[in-house]
Amino acid sequence: MNADIKIEPTKENVLSFDIRRTFILGAYIKEWALPEYRVILQNQEKNIYIEIYYFPPCDENDPARFATVGLSNTPRITGEYTHTEWMLGLENKLGDESIDRIFSYFCDLITHNIEHINSSAPPRVMSESHLSPEKWKTKAILIDELRGESESLETIKIGNEEVNVLWVVPISSQESKMILEKGIDAFDDYIEQLSYSIIDPKRPD
Secondary structure, eight states: OOOOOOOOOTTSHHHHHHHHHHHHHHHHHHHHOOOSEEEEEEEGGGTEEEEEEEEOOSSTTSOEEEEEESGGGOBOTTSOBOOEEEEEEEOTTGGGOOHHHHHHHHHHHHHHHHHHOOOOOSOEEEOOOTTSOTTOSOOEEEEEEOOSSOGGGTEEEETTEEEEEEEEEEEOHHHHHHHHHHOHHHHHHHHHHOSSOTTOTTOOO
């Protein structure tokens, strides 16, 4: 059999990403089982290649999850890498929106963050947007430290690099105002008293 053999240094882009995927996606699968769908957000001119996976609920009490692989290796407009991955958790009915619609919205959020935000440090609030899913009542976004998941997912080590997985959750305009004016601790207290799930994007204000 005639075949060409190519030895790739680990710093080559493709192999480097394969290694990154192995660690990050492996950590996700260990906690959430196998993903059902994947979309790819790519812009070669801006050196952007991000995979986004959909992990369906394991049972009726389990949330649905959309999680990135490769955001951590994506440069911002400043040239600095984000060193973070994102996880969007939603109640299992997805706020009555389709998986495709949420993929599209998640890609919009990621693109905006890369192009307009200079830091990955949480917490961060993104104001209400007309790009949010039409059926959701929560039109703003909070990006913060991971909540409600295994501690092993908070930081994923890839060689000498530490990648933080951040929690992305839709919030209302009132909730975003609370965080900006009173801080994230006030929001945490608010969550404890909330009679609806914080990951339900159709919850009442």
